[in-house]
Amino acid sequence: MPPYESDSPERPPASDATALAEPPLPRLKRSRRRRLPVLLLAVAIAAAVVGAFAWWLEARQWESTDDAFIDVHMVHVAPQVAGRVARVLVDDNQRVKPGDVLVEIDPADFQASLDQALASQANAAADLARAKAQQEVDGANAEQSLAQIGVAEANAKVAEIQLKRDRAQAAAKAISSQQLDNSIANAQSSAASLVAAQKKHASDEALLAVAASQVAAAKASLEGATAQVAQARLNLSYTRIVAPEAGRIAHKNVAPGDYVQTGQNLMALVPLKVWITANFKETQLDLMRVGQPVEIQVDAYPDQVFKGHVDSFQPGSGAAFSLLPPENATGNYVKVVQRVPVKIVFDDPPDLPRPLGPGMSVVPSVKVR
Structure with a gap:
């Protein structure tokens, strides 16, 4: 009998078996490599859809605008009698209390x-x-x-x-x-x-x-x-001009020795009580109501978010109260989305080293849902 002879089928040598088994492995790896980008793309698309849906659910609860500014009732300080200024007791940006003497006229x-x-x-x-x-x-x-x-x-x-x-x-x-x-x-x-x-x-x-x-x-x-x-x-x-309320002095244009007339603007007093005038599009007012909470971001303080609420709505668009309101009955008419001023007040008056002043830009977001 020849050596290594048996009744079992003839098997190839070990080296030949290894050679026969090696070809399927590269094909498997190539198949897995082809499926991996597809899976990643599917996961990315699913994450994007979920993220977009979550963002939509969150965004639909808010109405915001960047056409908003800090507003105050500016007090223009003016004398009620004419005379020579004896003393000026305040300077620009100085904080004053009600009753503080600002200017003295020679009595x-x-x-x-x-x-x-x-x-x-x-x-x-x-x-x-x-x-x-x-x-x-x-x-x-x-x-x-x-x-x-x-x-x-x-x-x-x-x-x-x-x-x-x-x-x-x-x-x-x-x-x-x-x-x-x-x-x-x-x-x-x-x-x-x-x-x-x-x-x-x-x-x-x-x-x-x-x-x-x-x-x-x-x-x-x-x-x-x-x-x-x-x-x-x-x-x-x-002859003693006093501060009618608490605030800060701005735009001072009077000095001792000046002769002032009745009603002449000497300085401005910016009160501490401020609010926000936000000009929302009229299409944003559908679900907006008085008392709804507002998150306020001030451009001057990007790391701080202030809390407030909607106080009132102006009974008309801003264009209706302008110096020259539009007359749509003449000429060609083009519909333009109007903006309506909305008054937003702070829940807690902010007390910052750099206080809020009129004209500062803010971005209010009103939670309407």
């Missing part, structure tokens, strides 16, 4: 006006006192003349009675003609005295009315003088 002229007004007031008060005294005198005279009328009426009545009696006696030849003449003269004199007393009382009443009018005139003069004193005091107080 000499206004103090002189106050002194003159006080003197006029004292003179008017003296005139009033004199008029009241005269009124009392005229009142007493009127009362006295009224009493004299009563005496004259009594005397006239007695004289008339006596005259009737004497005439009866004269008819009976009981008295002489001289006595009758005396009775007649006495009755006429008493009647004349009564008329004189009545005239005197009427004159005293007229004088009393004149005195009352003089008192009223003196009171009016005193009230006018008092008003002049109040105005002079007010003008004197206007």
Whole structure:
């Protein structure tokens, strides 16, 4: 029997078997290499779809705009009286409190006006006192003349009675003609005295009315003088220009020695209370409501996110309140999406080393869903 001979099928040598088994391995690797990019592409597409869907779910909850700015009610500081500036007590960017003195105007002229007004007031008060005294005198005279009328009426009545009696006696030849003449003269004199007393009382009443009018005139003069004193005091107080509220000074254009006029702009006071005016497109307002939360990003502080809420909506687009509103009834009409100013306020007033000021750019995002 030949060596290594057996009943089993003839097997090739080991080297030949290895050669036969090697070809499938490269094909398998090549197949795996072809499937790997496809799998990676599928995973990338699935991740992109999931990411896009997640982004859409998040983005649909917010409405944002970059057409938004910090806004305030700017206070323009101006004098209410004209005069020479004595002192300027603030500088640009300085923070002030309500009541702090900003500028002082030379008060000499206004103090002189106050002194003159006080003197006029004292003179008017003296005139009033004199008029009241005269009124009392005229009142007493009127009362006295009224009493004299009563005496004259009594005397006239007695004289008339006596005259009737004497005439009866004269008819009976009981008295002489001289006595009758005396009775007649006495009755006429008493009647004349009564008329004189009545005239005197009427004159005293007229004088009393004149005195009352003089008192009223003196009171009016005193009230006018008092008003002049109040105005002079007010003008004197206007020489000290004070801060109406807390804020920071900006755009100061006044110096000691300047002569300022009434209403002249001396500086601006930027209040600490600020808000945001965001000009949203009208198509963004469908789901926006008052009170919705807002995330605020300020360009000056990119690492900070402020919290706020929608306060109110302007009743009309910005174009409707412009100096020259568009007139769509003339010419060719092209529809343009309008923007509506929305007021957004901060939940907590920010207190930063560099505070928020008017005109600073912000990006508010309103959560509408």
